[in-house]
Each structure stands twice: as C-alpha cells, then as structure tokens.
Amino acid sequence: MNQITQEMRNLAKQLLEEEKVQLVMGWEKGSFWYNSTPVFVSKVEDVDKLIWDEFCAANLATYLLDDRFSDEKIALFVKGCDSRAVNRLVQDKQVKRENLYLIGIPCPGMKSAKAAKELGQETKEELPLEDKCIYCTHHNPLVYDILLGEEVALDDIAATAEVSRFEGVEEIEAMTPDERYAYWQDHYSRCIRCYACRNVCPACNCTECCFDLGQTWLERDVTPTGNQVYGIIRAFHVAGRCIECGECERVCPMDIPIMKLNRKIAKDIEELYGPYEAGLDTETPPPLGHYKTEDPDEFM
Amino acid sequence: MKGIKKSQLSNFLQQVSAKYSLYVPAQVDGVTRFQKYSSEREPFLTANTQLSPKELFFPQTEQLYCYETHKQEVKVEELAASSEPQVLFGVRPCDMQAIGVLDDVFLGKGYEDVYYRAKRANTLIIALACSQAEATCFCDSMGVDPAFAPQADLMMYETEDGYLIEALSDQGKDFLQEFSSALEELRSEKPQAPACELKAETDGLVEKLQKMFEHSVWAELSRKCINCGTCTYLCPTCHCFDIESKTRGGKEVKFRCWDSCMYKEYTLMAGGHNPRPTKKERVRQRFLHKLQYMPERYGKWGCVGCGRCIDKCPVNLDITKVIRELREVEA
Numbered sequence: 001m002n003q004i005t006q007e008m009r010n011l012a013k014q015l016l017e018e019e020k021v022q023l024v025m026g027w028e029k030g031s032f033w034y035n036s037t038p039v040f041v042s043k044v045e046d047v048d049k050l051i052w053d054e055f056c057a058a059n060l061a062t063y064l065l066d067d068r069f070s071d072e073k074i075a076l077f078v079k080g081c082d083s084r085a086v087n088r089l090v091q092d093k094q095v096k097r098e099n100l101y102l103i104g105i106p107c108p109g110m111k112s113a114k115a116a117k118e119l120g121q122e123t124k125e126e127l128p129l130e131d132k133c134i135y136c137t138h139h140n141p142l143v144y145d146i147l148l149g150e151e152v153a154l155d156d157i158a159a160t161a162e163v164s165r166f167e168g169v170e171e172i173e174a175m176t177p178d179e180r181y182a183y184w185q186d187h188y189s190r191c192i193r194c195y196a197c198r199n200v201c202p203a204c205n206c207t208e209c210c211f212d213l214g215q216t217w218l219e220r221d222v223t224p225t226g227n228q229v230y231g232i233i234r235a236f237h238v239a240g241r242c243i244e245c246g247e248c249e250r251v252c253p254m255d256i257p258i259m260k261l262n263r264k265i266a267k268d269i270e271e272l273y274g275p276y277e278a279g280l281d282t283e284t285p286p287p288l289g290h291y292k293t294e295d296p297d298e299f300m
Numbered sequence: 301m302k303g304i305k306k307s308q309l310s311n312f313l314q315q316v317s318a319k320y321s322l323y324v325p326a327q328v329d330g331v332t333r334f335q336k337y338s339s340e341r342e343p344f345l346t347a348n349t350q351l352s353p354k355e356l357f358f359p360q361t362e363q364l365y366c367y368e369t370h371k372q373e374v375k376v377e378e379l380a381a382s383s384e385p386q387v388l389f390g391v392r393p394c395d396m397q398a399i400g401v402l403d404d405v406f407l408g409k410g411y412e413d414v415y416y417r418a419k420r421a422n423t424l425i426i427a428l429a430c431s432q433a434e435a436t437c438f439c440d441s442m443g444v445d446p447a448f449a450p451q452a453d454l455m456m457y458e459t460e461d462g463y464l465i466e467a468l469s470d471q472g473k474d475f476l477q478e479f480s481s482a483l484e485e486l487r488s489e490k491p492q493a494p495a496c497e498l499k500a501e502t503d504g505l506v507e508k509l510q511k512m513f514e515h516s517v518w519a520e521l522s523r524k525c526i527n528c529g530t531c532t533y534l535c536p537t538c539h540c541f542d543i544e545s546k547t548r549g550g551k552e553v554k555f556r557c558w559d560s561c562m563y564k565e566y567t568l569m570a571g572g573h574n575p576r577p578t579k580k581e582r583v584r585q586r587f588l589h590k591l592q593y594m595p596e597r598y599g600k601w602g603c604v605g606c607g608r609c610i611d612k613c614p615v616n617l618d619i620t621k622v623i624r625e626l627r628e629v630e631a
C-alpha cells in the first residue's frame with residue numbers, strides 16, 4: 001500500500017472519530033485493476049476502503065451537488081482539477097466553503113482506464129495518461145485545508161507552455177465551416193444523449209437544467225442535429241466557468257471529443273478578455289459574468 | 301457440419317445482402333454497433349458490440365405518426381416504417397436472450413406493440429456463439445449459455461477455418477436452403493463454451509429482494525451513481541420510452557424515444573410531485589426491475605449479463621457487485 005493511501009485512511013479515521021466531519025468522500029478500488037471509483041465513508045470501520053492510485057481520475061466535487069444546501073460537514077480529497085471544481089461550486093454559491101474540509105493531494109496525472117483495459121495489466125508501467133491529465137495545467141490543488149504528499153513540479157512545466165491547454169483547437173480553427181460542420185456531425189451523430197457529460201460536470205450545476213424541461217429548449221428526439229445543438233448549448237452554458245477538468249469527455253461512453261469544443265471557447269475567451277482560467281480562486285469574476293469598460297465591443 | 305469458410309464470408313454476406321436488408325456488427329466512427337452491410341464494411345466479430353442490437357427493433361427515436369388540423373378536421377398519417385425483411389448476422393447469445401426479453405415486453409401479455417412487431421416479425425437472426433468471454437461478461441450467471449442462443453433462427457460457431465452454421469427454427473432451415481450454394485462441409489468441431497470469470501450468484505435473489513424495498517442498502521448503493529442514462533441506454537433489455545411531439549410547419553409529429561429510469565424527469569408528474577425524488581429510488585428501480593420485477597412477471601432475468609453497463613458506467617457501479625452486496629446484507 002502506498003504512503004498516501006495510509007495517510008488518507010488515518011486522516012479519515014481521525015476526522016470521523018473527532019466528529020469534525022460526518023462524511024468523507026474519496027476513492028475505492030473498483031471492479032477491475034484499472035478502475036478506482038468514488039466512495040463515501042461515514043463510518044470509521046469503512047475507512048480502509050479508501051485508496052489512492054493511478055486511476056483516481058473521477059472528480060468527487062460534483063457529488064457535493066447531491067445535497068447542495070445541507071449543513072453536513074464533508075471532507076473530500078482533491079486533486080488539482082477537483083480543487084478547481086470546488087472553487088467553481090463555491091463561487092457559484094452551490095456549496096459553502098465552511099462546510100468542507102479539503103484534503104489536497106498533488107496529482108502526478110492519472111492513467112487512462114480505457115487504454116489499460118485494452119492493453120492489459122502487463123503494460124501497467126507504460127500506460128498513457130488520461131487525456132484530461134495530458135493537458136492539465138494545475139496538478140497541485142489550488143485550495144485545501146491540509147495537503148498529503150509533496151507538491152509536484154508539473155505545474156511549473158505546464159506554465160512553460162510545454163502543456164498545450166488548447167491542444168487540438170487549431171485543427172478545428174483551420175477547417176472551413178463545411179468541414180467543421182461535417183466534423184461535429186460525424187462525432188455528435190453517435191451521441192446517445194445519456195447526459196453523463198452534463199451530470200458529471202461541476203459547472204453544470206443548475207438546479208433545473210434546460211434539457212430537462214421537456215420540449216422548451218431542445219426536443220428529446222435524438223438526431224444528429226439535435227445532438228449538436230445539445231453539445232453547443234452545453235458548451236455555451238459553461239463558457240467561462242468550465243474548469244477544464246475534462247470529466248465530460250472522460251465519461252462519455254461514445255468517445256465524443258467534447259473538450260475540443262470547451263477548449264475552443266476557453267481560447268476565444270482568452271483572446272477576447274485576456275488570460276483566464278476558471279476555478280483558480282473564488283474571487284475573480286468569470287469574464288462572461290461581469291462587465292468591464294475595456295471589454296472588446298467591435299460589434300457596437 | 302455445414303459452414304462458411306472464413307475466406308468466403310464476405311461472399312456469403314454479399315449474397316445475403318442482395319436479397320435482404322442485412323445488418324452486421326461493425327465499427328463505424330469509433331463505435332461498434334449493428335450496421336447495414338456493405339462490401340466495404342468489414343464485420344466486427346472479435347467481441348460484442350458497444351451498442352446492442354435492440355436499436356434495430358426499438359430505435360432510440362422513432363416517428364410514429366403526424367397530424368394536421370384544419371378547423372374541425374384532423375388528418376393523420378402513419379409514419380413508422382413498415383419494415384422490409386431483414387437479417388441480423390452475428391448476434392451474441394446474451395443479446396439474443398435480451399431480444400427474447402424485449403419480445404416478452406412488447407409482444408407478450410396480450411398487448412402487441414405494432415411498431416416493434418413490424419420490425420421483429422420481419423427479422424431473421426443468425427446468432428454467433430462466443431468463443432471467448434470479455435472480463436465484463438457474466439452471462440452464464442444469468443441463465444445464458446455463451447455458446448448457444450436457443451431463440452435465434454440460426455446458430456453460428458467460429459472455428460479455425462470458418463463458421464459452422466445450423467438452423468434452429470423453420471425460417472432458419474429455409475434460409476439455409478436458400479443459401480445452400482454458399483455453404484460447404486467444414487470438418488471442424490463446435491468449440492467449447494467459454495467460462496465467464498465474472499460471476500453473479502442469483503439463487504434466492506428474487507425472494508430476498510421482495511423483502512428489501514425499504515432497505516437502507518439502496519441509499520448506500522446509489523451514492524456514487526450520477527444518474528446519467530448510460531447503463532440503461534446501452535443495456536440490451538432496457539425498454540422504457542417516452543412519447544413526445546414536435547411541430548414542423550403545420551404538422552405535429554409524434555415520436556417516441558428512449559427514456560431512462562435514471563432521470564429525475566422520468567417520474568416527474570404534472571403538478572411537480574416526484575415519487576422517485578432521489579437517486580436512491582431511481583437506482584433501486586433499475587436493479588429491482590431487472591432482478592425482481594422481470595423474473596416475477598416473465599420468469600427470466602431482466603439482466604442477461606452482457607456487461608455493457610459495467611464497462612461504460614462512468615463510476616463503475618457494477619451490477620455484479622450490487623448483486624453481491626444485496627446477498628450479503630440482512631434482508
């Protein structure tokens with residue numbers, strides 16, 4: 001067992017015993033060697049379920065929305081992306097920071113469960129990273145109450161632009177409108193509208209979602225056009241608030257390159273309003289959520 | 301036994317597709333599903349498909365009819381296509397069992413769904429025995445023989461040199477007759493049925509679950525579920541749908557589309573009451589439907605052990621683990 005796992009369990013035990021929190025959210029081992037899955041520990045005898053390994057990609061913060069107005073004290077483990085998700089929810093006033101005990105874990109990058117399944121356990125050492133981790137710019141948690149382990153140097157590497165936050169966007173930008181339409185049509189025609197991308201997303205935190213109100217915004221028939229409309233509406237609804245955690249793309253059962261859309265919008269926002277990454281703190285207002293006199297206004 | 305040499309497979313498929321609408325498992329745009337055969341389309345036969353063949357009988361979206369109104373008059377036009385004779389090639393035993401479940405639901409108990417029947421009655425199914433089980437397969441725990449699909453019209457077995465083929469139904473016999481020139485005598489033997497590594501122990505489960513509706517275990521089991529529709533949409537036996545309409549020009553089109561008990565809206569009533577307000581009730585519904593209500597009503601499991609939900613659930617809410625936990629807790 002690794003050191004972090006041991007520390008996780010000790011800390012969870014202590015927090016529950018001292019009644020500092022009623023619930024600890026972490027990861028446990030899933031069905032196969034390549035899955036680690038969310039676990040919810042409220043009893044001391046269950047703390048040994050907790051683990052930390054190279055497959056803990058799932059973002060736990062979204063679960064805070066299950067009971068968003070509760071006053072329960074909750075501890076959760078946060079990697080870089082998870083910590084930005086917590087900031088997202090706090091800034092969007094969905095959860096109260098004071099009800100959370102954040103246990104930061106610097107993240108070396110998670111291994112791809114999909115590749116693991118295909119390549120087999122012998123390749124465990126050489127597995128590629130999850131896509132979301134390849135482009136990650138914040139491996140160290142940005143907000144926490146206590147940190148387990150040592151900060152990793154990856155963020156400095158990312159900051160030197162060796163990690164392209166906007167990977168793949170140029171490819172889309174270089175397309176003609178027709179090519180672009182065909183590209184998205186090809187991908188979204190296989191969307192099954194399961195809404196996993198929305199349900200896992202910390203920026204999709206509306207209590208009533210526009211896709212749940214029957215036919216008002218988007219009809220329920222699953223058509224290539226409707227699916228694209230779905231993808232575009234969702235991308236716009238999270239524009240400027242998307243923390244680029246890549247969870248939507250990771251959970252998509254149809255492997256739709258959702259992050260290309262999100263990254264394109266993030267890039268446009270940087271080009272229009274200057275450098276911005278969502279979820280780094282809870283104070284900086286999202287560029288599309290406020291107004292500055294120097295905002296570009298060439299359409300006026 | 302008669303069969304098709306591997307080298308002759310595309311020849312055989314071409315002959316069949318000249319006479320029938322032929323669907324084969326194939327990989328298109330990164331997803332494996334049953335697709336209309338064409339000579340450029342290499343059938344994908346090494347594992348089961350990501351999307352189940354249910355979409356051929358019960359498409360995700362199906363237009364039913366449309367109507368126009370002029371003053372007091374209503375003009376109704378049927379839209380659901382009557383189907384041409386079709387052949388499904390390479391359906392796995394678990395999915396064949398699942399089609400049997402759908403038959404019970406859509407055609408059994410005195411009510412026939414005309415849209416389902418139109419397609420199902422016109423379909424001949426050639427099943428393919430599995431020679432290897434994936435890590436997520438557990439069909440042999442759910443009453444399915446991975447090497448035999450009794451409800452299919454024809455059964456195919458992959459061997460070194462080709463595919464042995466035998467007829468199970470009268471339509472299957474006629475089909476073999478029709479394409480006898482494409483078949484030849486193969487010398488190989490039927491392969492052994494694979495054993496699934498993944499297991500689910502199901503004896504006594506129905507009786508136990510009958511007492512567990514109010515059990516606290518559901519709250520625990522459902523915690524990690526994000527209530528997406530992935531498991532139900534990929535499941536070959538899930539069959540819930542919603543009927544809605546949309547207006548196009550002066551026409552109103554009625555369509556039905558898959559729905560999922562995982563969604564909040566699924567049970568939301570006019571006036572705002574929701575009898576399944578949280579994921580506890582929704583997840584309970586999914587598992588009780590498969591493991592209690594279906595066996596009670598139709599005498600068979602609502603899960604055929606195909607493993608799709610285990611493979612694709614974003615949080616690995618594994619039905620075999622759920623079954624294990626349900627067995628372990630006190631009722």
Ligand code: SF4
Nearest residue numbers: 191192194195197252
């Ligand atoms: S997760 Fe993928 S398949 Fe599901 S709704 Fe989102 S884009 Fe479509």
Ligand code: SF4
Nearest residue numbers: 201242243245246248
């Ligand atoms: S849209 Fe995708 S990348 Fe952005 S916050 Fe939501 S899940 Fe994360």
Ligand code: SF4
Nearest residue numbers: 525526528530531613
């Ligand atoms: S796929 Fe998994 S997370 Fe999604 S509804 Fe099913 S069990 Fe829940």
Ligand code: SF4
Nearest residue numbers: 535603604606607609
């Ligand atoms: S519940 Fe899961 S394993 Fe069972 S038939 Fe449905 S998709 Fe397959």
Ligand code: SF4
Nearest residue numbers: 394430437439446606
């Ligand atoms: S579940 Fe059984 S029948 Fe289905 S693909 Fe796996 S081994 Fe074959």
